[in-house]
Amino acid sequence: MGFRGFDAAKLSTLAGHLDTLAENSGKLHSQLAAVLTTAQQNLPSGQNASRDPDLQDLVGDVIPLPSFFRRPRLLPGSLGGELGYMQSSMKRRIRQIEGLQELEKRGYPVSDSSVFLDEKAPDAKKIDAALRHLNDLKGKDFGTNGNRDDLEQISGELDGLTAAELDSFVGKAPPKDLAFYNRLLTDTDDSVWNPFDDNGLPEDKRRDSLSLMLSKVSPENVDKFTAAFPGVQPTFENTDAYEAGGNSQNGQTNNGIHWAPPSDPLFQDGVSADDVNQRQFGDCWYVASLAGLAQKDPAFVQEGIKQNPNGTVSVRVWDKEGNYHWVTMTADLPSDQNGNPIGTYGNGESWPAYYEKAFAMVYSDDGDDERGYGGIEGDDPKKSAPYLTGKEGEDLTTGGFLGIGEHEDKSLESLKEAYNSGKVVTVATPADEELDKNHPAEWGNTYHSNHAYYVRGFTDDGKVILGNPWGVSGYPPITVSQEQFNKYFGSAEAFDAP
Structure with a gap:
């Protein structure tokens, strides 16, 4: 039967045959070119050795040279590189399948989507260690020294897992353990006994770690992950659109605001300022800056957003120190009762909505810890520049x-x-x-x-x-x-x- 429809042994044999063909393609090329060259030399002037233009091109090409020495490589010699790349890719993916098969034998949940990942084969020992360290957090007495060292160790460990390893970790970890880890991450208050202790992780480090994890987990585990780490979803319940049912300036209204995935792709025909349509959230100061940037440098805006294999979306956002981060979020957006997005959106494309959502996840005004869509309502356009480009306005x-x-x-x-x-x-x-x-x-x-x-x-x-x-x-x-x-x-x- 094989594993998930794949027979690793047969695939390995096929990869070996491709390897052999790649090695022999150069010899075949030289032999065929030699025959055609000899034939050309013995034919009357004006006659070709072959009526096939591709074969005629081989005349004189007895020693096939790489394309950087001459025109692009010709068949059959060019098959050496193509078949070599194909078999090396197959071998990597075979090792991935074999590693996942071993994980499943050891009782780890394995997603079908992990089978198609082109990455280093999963190591069960790394997942074992991560689960053990997660569980050990419950028995530690952090005291007045804080818990940041322990949390930095575990977050670094999780960041280093491959997508398949991380997905098995999230699938195996008890929800209560993940939620407990999240509580420790987000609790940065100092103890009353030692005001200089370090608890939790700073917002930027926490955001980086959770974003990386969210971008890797399989679609089957996204809901479990977001339930354990609710901070990866910005709230809309602190907005006028939620409390008052719309935007009083432009007159747009809504009922039944909820999270729903959009029906449109990230891009339809690239980036344009005309794609930007602020709707019901009062963040014109940010949206105007986004539209202006889309007009001046559409390629920069397009490079700053990507859709991950699991359906999540990552957006490039700078922090106040001028360092950029990839902020990852789920694909759903604040929508009305009919499933229509109520936030900033495009004309048949959704990229402006994710820029806005990422900003709602990270922005907080000086001296104000309020985040979410309500945290980005009503401010100075100059303040949006550092988050969009890393430079002050x-x-x-x-x-x-x-x-x-x-x-x-x-x-x-x-x-x-x-x-x-x-x-x-x-x-x-x-x-x-x-x-x-x-x-x-x-x-x-x-x-x-x-x-x-x-x-x-x-x-x-x-x-x-x-x-x-x-x-x-x-x-x-x-x-x-x-x-x-x-x-x-x-x-x-x-x-x-x-």
């Missing part, structure tokens, strides 16, 4: 609103200079609801107070073109003169696009 205008109808002058030239130099530029409107009623009619419902926008360009006569992160389909860009900017807009910020 800068103020472009020092002017501010002095009162209704009163303002300091803010030159559009500084915005244009920053924009033309490659920077992402965002602007904000004041929290003055009177301006919602008294703004130029041609702006329609695109203009709103207490909101953020991103610069899309400039007209020939020096006016700025602003995009609303609510999306271009329902809220087309508006053109703003210097006089209008002074009256209806406040601060402006910029940051470098990598």
Whole structure:
């Protein structure tokens, strides 16, 4: 029968035959080329040794050279590299199958998806040790010295496991042991006896370890993992969209908000600022920056997100020290009763939603530990830059609103200079609801107070073109003169696009 439909012995024999064929392909190439070359030399001028153009190309190619010396390798000599790569890949995967078969014999749960992983064969001893150390945590008296050393040892041990090893570990570990480990990881309070002890793991190290683990576990174990480590899922229950049933600014509403996977892929036709549509969460300051970055450097944005084999998604996010991390999350998104995502989304593609979800997982304002989607509602666009690029943003205008109808002058030239130099530029409107009623009619419902926008360009006569992160389909860009900017807009910020 074999293991999960695979007969390792027969596959090994096949790999051996491919190896032999790879070794002989060079000899066959030389022999065939020699025959054709001799035939060509004995034929009258103008006649070819073969009517097949591929065989005719072998004339004179008695000693096949690698492609970096000449034109691309020809058959049959080129089969040496191709068959060699194929058989070496087969041998790796055979060792993987044999290792998984041994795990199953020892009572470890083995996912079907682990069979297809191209990685180092699993080692049962490593899983044994990890489970034993996890269990040992329950019997330790950490005292006033803290538990960080023990937790760093175990997290490092788990980080070093292959995907198959980690999946067997998660599948075998009792849920209560995993939950206990999570409680230790997240409890960073000092004891009353020793205020200098180290407990738990810092948020960034904890996030790195859990993200790596979540990216490796099989789809069958994702639910068990997220139940044990709930911090890998940001809450939406602290948002206005959840508490009030929608976004009062753009008028979008929802019922039955819950987690659900989207029906659209990460990308449909690449990255564009026009893909970014902020919906019901009040994080325009971040979404405007994301849209501006997508406009200036779409390749950078696309490189910063990836879908893992188990269906989870990882997004590149920088921390306050300028170090980037891959933040991994489940594929589900906050959705309404019909399964429609209520957060930032694209036009037939979901990548903006995962950028927003990753940000909700890691962002917290200075002095505020609130995280989740509620933690990213209402802030300064300048603060989003370090998380998107690892670089600080800068103020472009020092002017501010002095009162209704009163303002300091803010030159559009500084915005244009920053924009033309490659920077992402965002602007904000004041929290003055009177301006919602008294703004130029041609702006329609695109203009709103207490909101953020991103610069899309400039007209020939020096006016700025602003995009609303609510999306271009329902809220087309508006053109703003210097006089209008002074009256209806406040601060402006910029940051470098990598």
